Amino acid sequence: MHIEVRDLVKTFGDVAAVNKASFQIQNGHLVGLLGPSGGGKTSILRMLAGLEQPTAGEIYFDGKLVNPIPVQDRGIGFVFQHYALFKHMTVFENVAYGLKVKKQKRQAINERVYELLQLIGLEGTENKYPHQLSGGQRQRVAFARALAPKPRLLLLDEPFAAIDAKVRKELRLWLRNLINQFGTTTIFVTHDQDEAMEVADDLIIVQKGRVEQQGAPWDIYNHPASAFVASFIGESNKLKAPVALQGFPELSAYRAGGEWQEGTQVFIRPEAIELRATHHPQTAEAGEPGKITHVHFRGDAWYVEVELAGGMTLFTYQPLHQEALQAGDSVSVFIQQLFVFAPSDIRILENRSRKGQRRLYVYPTTEKRSGSK
Amino acid sequence: MRSLFILLTVLLFVLILVLPFLGILAGAGAEGFAAIYEALMRPESLHALQVSFIIVLIVTLCNGVLGILFSLQMVRGPWLAGWLRPLLNAIVDLPFAVSPVIGGLMIILLFGPNTLLGAFFENVGFKIVFALPGMVMATIFVTFPLMIRELVPVLTELGQTAEEASATLGAGPIRTFFRVTWPSIRWAVYYGLALTAARAIGEFGAVLVVSGNIVKQTQTATTLVYQDSIDQNLVAANSVALLLGLISIVILLFLEWMKKRKEDQLHAH
Structure with a gap:
């Protein structure tokens, strides 16, 4: 899905978390929103999802203004930093949730859930509850749950932040391959530049609510457009x-x-x-x-x-x-x-x-x- | 020294809890079981118990729905800017701080027969004061904070991300509430309902003021006990009191069990 964001503004009280951010994302790209903590990345992501209403500015999906469309009708998948799995539901029920909402047939739901469980390497856990899984497993279930209804845009909010370093590395390569396989347009937020460089096709550097630079990791590293980018990306x-x-x-x-x-x-x-x-x-x-x-x-x-x-x-x-x-x-x-x-x-x-x-x-x-x- | 404290505690416990209850038991049983049965089967007893039951039922239902809606707004209402939330928070606790009698009085002052509102409702055939609606209102006033105080901390700890996740998966607000929020707050709601019911059964002051304590009309179980004791009908007073006491004990045991369930649910994350 092609995404366009124009002069997006979000203020909380007197503080502008996002201040006239504009960018475009091509269909099928895997884009990292990278910047220091508190720079407005998560606010941008949440506005794309519809979880937050912009104070000003427009968001277009495939050229269509989506500002007035509520979260549940935007056709997105969202993966939260702390997984946000439904703790009273089994792994199967978690992954099936979005499909049930879409009123799919039970047969189709079963097929899709087992297909995804196989893909995330968690076959056999369908009857377990989230608290019986490790952090990395929970995050994979969260991916599967978000991917199940075949969203056209996948949004990930610091997806690896709560996972320990070694698993994190494996998981991000796994995620990259998974997303390439699906070809879903994906935006993920991170403050970890290694993660961003390793996973993303394109980076959007966000600081103080503004887009500092957008481009391929190589370009951003070798041709930083501002002193901030030069000091923030790489050493x-x-x-x-x-x-x-x-x-x-x-x-x-x-x-x-x-x-x-x-x-x-x-x-x-x-x-x-x-x-x-x-x-x-x-x-x-x-x-x-x-x-x-x-x-x-x-x-x-x-x-x-x-x-x-x-x-x-x-x-x-x-x-x-x-x-x-x-x-x-x-x-x-x-x-x-x-x-x-x-x-x-x-x-x-x-x-x-x-x-x-x-x-x-x-x-x-x-x-x-x-x-x- | 330590044994002295233990002794003091036990003494106090016996003095203010065990003895009075034994007193009621003895008072009720003074003339045998038949007398207790007879006292409870008096028409005014049956009517009073029925009135109490109706009030408890309505109040518990109202408090359940109102409490959930109110708590959701309290924790998440985006319109509750800055100073409004703490203010509302304080107002919710008002019934805890104010004597129930004053609560009842406020209802009389608002809806009494000589007031504008009272006259209006009376004209359309809806009597509030000295009738069931007023008694229900008085009991809601007294029990209002119980549900909210149970739910607000649970909702706060729960956070909103699971609900947001539900929305991103395409679910509307109603499905999200029943499929995602409700299973997490269920036990807190049940606990709040039981507390409300227990408190509503025992409510005396506010109801006495509002009801006028009219026999076989607006008399509740607690005001009947009061009436009987004034009339020196001690066996009857003690019998009804004993029944109320037993109901309270059952609810308390139920609450204990529920608290355990609630904690188990909170810690199974």
């Missing part, structure tokens, strides 16, 4: 004060004395930082001199903190197969790329001292990129 070093970095002559344009210009923020992704021991023969390229201050084993990489000569500290990850660094080592710090967010423009600067790879992206400011049109 970043924020350069608090300007320093002259070799290979980035453009940076001086954003300086105002010892500070950045008003409203300017500069970020470096940890993977854009290369560290080389100074005695290394390959240290031909220019880099900043620095000193390792902290090394920490993370399992799949070393977490390394390095202090530049100017006093600035950066963190990065050093692959295990590379030479192990130790605190106190002198290194050459080579920065490949950085993000600049200024009121006038947003730029991804590439290090100019590395010849042949010189690239420069310039694209318009937040307003034009973050919108849906």
Whole structure:
């Protein structure tokens, strides 16, 4: 189902939970609404479902205005954070509920319920009650219950938040496959970016009730449209004060004395930082001199903190197969790329001292990129 | 020291609970079982018990329906903004704080024969004061908070997500109430109904004021006990009191059993 949301507003008292959010979702897409807690994601989801009435703005399903349509007639499936299973009903009765509401024949109901139970791997539990199931099993029953009446839009509110870490990982891959199999347009809310990146075709980054950016995870990670997105998605070093970095002559344009210009923020992704021991023969390229201050084993990489000569500290990850660094080592710090967010423009600067790879992206400011049109 | 406290507790218990009940038992049985039977089979006794029964039935039904509707609004009513909810909350408890006699008096002041409303209803042939409607109203006034105080905490703890889930699955409000909400609040409702019935049977003050205590018309079991004791007809007074006491004990035991069911249901999540 094609979804369009136009200038959606929801206020609770004086607080605007959602403030002119607009976006479109293509039929069959699996979209993650991602943002910090309290950013308005759940309110948007609940308004799409009809569980909450918008203060202003319109919601269209397949071009049809659905604002006046009550929840029960919107043809959606909703999975709640804490499952919200009917605790006095068995697994079978839970899954069959939506079908019974639709007054389907008993035979058809039985077939559909057993088909779904098989799909979620819970055959044999049909006569159990929700309190006899584990958290992960309950959540799967909740999915089955929502999917049973074949909704055209599936809405998931933090579907994995109440499940422990290991099960969560399995469950989200399982869910992704399940949804791909059904081809149902799906929107899920999460504050966990790993989850969002792993599951979604498309991300909508929501903050303070607004859509900051919409796009594929790759685009959002590599071309963040705002300082917020750059700092929220993935990890970043924020350069608090300007320093002259070799290979980035453009940076001086954003300086105002010892500070950045008003409203300017500069970020470096940890993977854009290369560290080389100074005695290394390959240290031909220019880099900043620095000193390792902290090394920490993370399992799949070393977490390394390095202090530049100017006093600035950066963190990065050093692959295990590379030479192990130790605190106190002198290194050459080579920065490949950085993000600049200024009121006038947003730029991804590439290090100019590395010849042949010189690239420069310039694209318009937040307003034009973050919108849906 | 500890045994002293235990002794004090037992003494108090005997003094204010066991002795009076034994007193009633002895008073009723003073002239044998036949006298008890005879006292209960007097026409005025039968009539009074019947009036009490009718009042209890109507009040319990009214309180059941009103209490559920009121509690739902209390917990979920979106129109209850800010200060309105605490205010309503306080007003619900008013009958607990106000003497039942005052409750009865308020009904007389509102619907008495000399008032505008009372005269109006009397003209259309609907007598309120010194008749059953007034007694029912007085008893509803006294028992009103019981149901709501039972239901509100249960509804609050229950939350709304199961109902929302029901709505997203296509169910309308009526189906949602009966299939999803009702099974979860059922025992609390039964408990509230039993409490209401127990309280309604024993109601005296408000009913006495409103009913006028007219023999074989508006006399209830409790006002009959009062009448009999004034008339020095102690065996009769004690017999009716004994019956009322036994009914209360049965309801109490029933409540105990129900409380267990209610707790079991709450904890089976």
